Amino acid sequence: MATARALPASARIVIIGGGVGGASVAFHLTELGERDVVVLERDELTSGSTFHSAGLVGQLRADPTLTRMNQYSVELYRRLEASEHPPGWVECGGIRLASTPERMEEIRRQIGWARTFGLPLQEISAAEAAELFPPMDPTGVVGAAYLASDGQVDPAALCNSLAAHARKGGASIHTRTRVLGIDTERGRVRRVRTNQGDIECEIVVDCGGMYAAEIARMVGVRVPIVPMSHQYIVTEPFPGGLGAVPNLRDPDLLVYYRQEVQGLVMGGYERRSAPWTATPRSFDRVPADFNGKLLAEDWERFEEIAANSRIRVPAMADIGIRKLINGPEAFTPDNEFCLGESEVGGFFVAAGFCAHGIAGAGGVGMVMARWIADGDPGYDVWHMDVRRFGRQYRSPSYTLKRTVENYETYYDIRYPGHERSAGRPLRTSPAYAWHREHGAVFGEKSGWERVNYYESNADPALERLRPRGWAGRHWSTAIGAEHLATRAGAGLFDESSFAKIEVTGPDAAAFLEWVCDNEVARGVGAVTYTQALNARGGIECDFTVTRRGEDDFLIVTGTAFGTHDLGWLRSRAAERGAAVRVADVTGQYACFGLWGPSARAIVAELTPDPMDFPFMSMREITLGDVPVMALRVTFVGEAGWEFYCSSEYGAALWRTLWEAGEIEDMVAGGYRAIDSMRLEKGYRVWAADIGPEVTPYEAGLGFCVKPDKPGGFLGRDALLRAREAPPAATCAASSWTTPARWRSATSPSAWATRWWAG
Secondary structure (H helix, E strand, O other): OOOOOOOEEEEEEOOOOOOOOEEEHHHHHHOOOOOOOEEEEEOOOOOHEEEHOOEOOOOOOOOHHHHHHHHHHHHHHHHHHOOOOOOOHHHHHHOEEEEOHHHHHHHHHHHHHHHHOOOOOOOOOOHHHHHHHOOOOOOOOOOOEEEEOOOEEOOOHHHHHHHHHHHHHEEEEOOOOEEEEEEOOOOOEEEEOOOEEEEEEEEEEEOOOHHHHHHHHHHHOOOOOOEEEEEEEEOOOOOOOOOOOOOEEEOOOOHEEEEEOOOEEEEEOOOOOOEEOOOOOOOOOOOOOOOOOOOOOOOHHHHHHHHHHHHHHHHHHHOOEEEEEEEEEEEEEOOOOEEEEOEEEEEEEOOOOOOHHHHHHHHHHHHHHHHHHOOOOOOHHHHEEHHOOOOHOOOOHHHHHHHHHHHHOOOOOOOOOOOOOOOOOOEEEHHHHHHHHHHHEEEEEOOEEEEEEHHHHHOOHHHHHHHOHHHHHHOHHHHHHHHHHHHOOOOOEEEOEEEEEEOOOOHHHHHHHHHHOOOOOOOOEEEEEEEEEEOOOEEEEEEEEEEEEOOEEEEEHHHHHHHHHHHHHHHHHHHHHHOOOOOOHHHHHHEEEEEOOOHHHHOOOOOOOOOOOOOEEEEEEEEEOEEEEEEEEOOOOOOEEEEEEEEEHHHHHHHHHOOOOOOOOEEEEHHHHHHHHHHHOOOEEEOOOOOOOOOOOOOOOOOOOOOOOOOOOHHHHHHHHHHHOOOOOOOOOOOOOOOOHHHHHOEEEEEEEHHHHH
């Protein structure tokens, strides 16, 4: 019901959206002591997607952060159930079936992984699963996993419970209040305009659910979500009743079930999806009067799910159907939430819940409240950060293709090396045509087509090294061949997708010294490997900095981290009022890595310039007809260079290097070989080996830290405090030279056997 209070003229924090996401963010902000919080809802609470959510709460997910967030949700729902506003939490347990041997392998991996989080996920037999869920037919079931602490919750009751506690904590909630616009000044939000008046504010949180993208467009921010039609049925009571049964998922049949009184809710993820309002040529625009409404029933499209449901629960063929629910749910292109602060200062997003927002709502509210109040979410949430999406997601066509593919493969097993296919190819290197003509097998990252390996390099003699089972699915002997050939001679690699960021201006040197833990403002031509830390001393970025001039620096970071690092640097520059320009110049430069014992001989045939400049330095040279910037760096542990040239020279530079290397038996290689060599060397990758919750000392990167440099650096004090405490975990420090024993005591074939076996 609408609050009696009039809309205030100002508030520190305005939350747009009165669904479970907005209510959870408001609740957690008040728990942190925030009192000046206003929630705006266009209709009534829960009238967006919340009211028609299925309400399943599963904890184990494919990444550690979301698993921890969902564990927190369960703890919160237990706490709320004991309060004066219970959300209808039922801790009924959850079963995940394996109807194929491949799925059983996935489940067993999940069981081992769950133990690291203290989740008592246990393997059970098909018979035990049928005993827990009597309506099920175990025919064809290989095995299952069971987690007793999973459950279900009433979505509307949960939203109202969180809202009631938020009000008690001081937040005000205003229903039937439509947002008409959001004003910004100097890159920050300043006011929200509504049909009930304007509110001056410091922070806006977009919790608009399926309306979130439309809200974000008011400030020029792209939130790439697509409302997708998601259907489930509610059955009549089963004859004789069900008793109490756990939630049940059979991903091989694309279906899920949960108890509804003495009947079942059954839904799933069909292979023929239906986006609602988005098209390839237009953004989603939810109708203005679509409040508390559902979409028309689509029984034809639901038939695949209905037929599969009868395989696992035969009674579904005869039980009566009370209703078919067809409601739009906001899905993202990668099935991860959209959380965090956007490129507009003070404009936060908590949306894109992908039909598992009820399970994640508690954790989302907790993370967002920390982010808003403290400037730090407390967890590594890069894969959920709204800034992770590149500029290609401003295209409704590209966003729709990726989101539809994501929905239609929702329950698919993700094997190591799995590649998506929608919207490809999009971003290509100048040497792309050459790669394709020479047998390249491409992967995709951040829209870039990147060579994984060249099937033309495959060596049948290495087939014996194929990993058994899980890891051997998307594997080729070419990976090993490219790795070993680079170690023995030379390898040429196209790294044009590496993100490149220019930091220029009168404050560039001082600014980078402040955000980096290493000394980066050294002499012109110096290349420095460094981390940028958050206030907790955790590694927020990991990159190299090359000083090209007094006020001119080039940062090179991972392909997938360009948007993150760009946003991080710009935010820090704004906080300090630094006179710098931070620009993404990735597409302006091609980059090719040439490494291995024969690299120097190959380059010597192409340039009159001396190549005797030291490791971790840069020099402007020419190679053949092409002017290049040569960096004496390596990401594979072998001697060599990264060569950067303006993109229009890229095809010529690749051809020049390839023709010179042919006489030295050079191999063209891909990113899978790069990854295996960097692992052999012990080089880290941000978001995989290190991240915001890991300090340089824990990562074995203490050699980068210069705690006594003048002026200090961001995170220094927290890092020094952390150094005094015993680390929770460590990663052994890497040396800067390949261990001699790998060259002398180990033959390539013997080493490779141990490598791939491990």
